[in-house]
Amino acid sequence: MSGTGRKFAPKAIVFDLDGTLVDSAPEIARALNTAMAEIGQPPFPLTEVQTFIGGGAKVALQRALAARGSHIEDHLFDAMMTSFYKVYAEVSEAGRGLYPGVMETLTELRGRGVPLGICTNKAAHITAIALRALGIAPFFTAVVGARDDLPRKPAPDMLLAALTTLGARPQQALVVGDSRSDVGSARAAGCPVIAVSYGYPHGPVADLGADLVIDRMPDLLGSLELGTRAT
Numbered sequence: 001m002s003g004t005g006r007k008f009a010p011k012a013i014v015f016d017l018d019g020t021l022v023d024s025a026p027e028i029a030r031a032l033n034t035a036m037a038e039i040g041q042p043p044f045p046l047t048e049v050q051t052f053i054g055g056g057a058k059v060a061l062q063r064a065l066a067a068r069g070s071h072i073e074d075h076l077f078d079a080m081m082t083s084f085y086k087v088y089a090e091v092s093e094a095g096r097g098l099y100p101g102v103m104e105t106l107t108e109l110r111g112r113g114v115p116l117g118i119c120t121n122k123a124a125h126i127t128a129i130a131l132r133a134l135g136i137a138p139f140f141t142a143v144v145g146a147r148d149d150l151p152r153k154p155a156p157d158m159l160l161a162a163l164t165t166l167g168a169r170p171q172q173a174l175v176v177g178d179s180r181s182d183v184g185s186a187r188a189a190g191c192p193v194i195a196v197s198y199g200y201p202h203g204p205v206a207d208l209g210a211d212l213v214i215d216r217m218p219d220l221l222g223s224l225e226l227g228t229r230a231t
Contacts, residue, residue: 012168016177017120019199031088095133101218117142154184
């Protein structure tokens with residue numbers, strides 16, 4: 001754990017999903033490589049797919065195409081997106097990849113009465129599938145995934161929508177994420193933010209500008225000042 005040593009007393013906590021609560025890179029890699037195969041491109045290794053994550057499926061596919069120097073027509077890209085989402089929905093149903101300590105941390109926070117939310121650039125329908133399959137959907141009062149009517153992170157709109165549902169003002173809340181998009185969204189909304197060191201930061205996590213960096217999800221509990229556990 002690194003940072004200012006600051007303690008947080010949030011009235012709500014909003015988590016990113018991919019790279020924060022779940023290691024979804026293998027599922028994303030399978031969906032992305034299936035889509036790339038449709039235009040005759042060989043698969044990417046998992047380590048390279050990890051560099052494409054962040055910004056949602058469209059951005060990931062755009063990064064993959066750029067990495068191969070491929071330029072395709074819009075109708076082919078749309079077909080790739082359809083293929084990506086079909087496979088991604090299927091593999092998300094398996095409920096794999098929850099990071100160590102996530103279930104225990106969410107259980108403790110719920111026991112302390114802290115309202116929890118999700119704000120992710122993952123498509124809303126895939127988010128719902130993943131949360132249910134991972135067994136963590138019941139922890140979250142607010143779930144905001146990517147949809148057409150809200151600009152995606154690092155814009156603050158999705159985060160603010162989650163906070164509205166949670167009934168917390170930005171300065172009362174805490175964001176936990178792994179990327180520049182998460183920190184950027186939190187800063188734009190006016191929220192303090194903690195970054196995890198194990199996700200997909202696309203560079204040194206210390207350079208993200210978070211208030212604190214933690215190495216394990218259970219470390220989050222040590223950075224909080226919370227009331228007594230509910231009985």
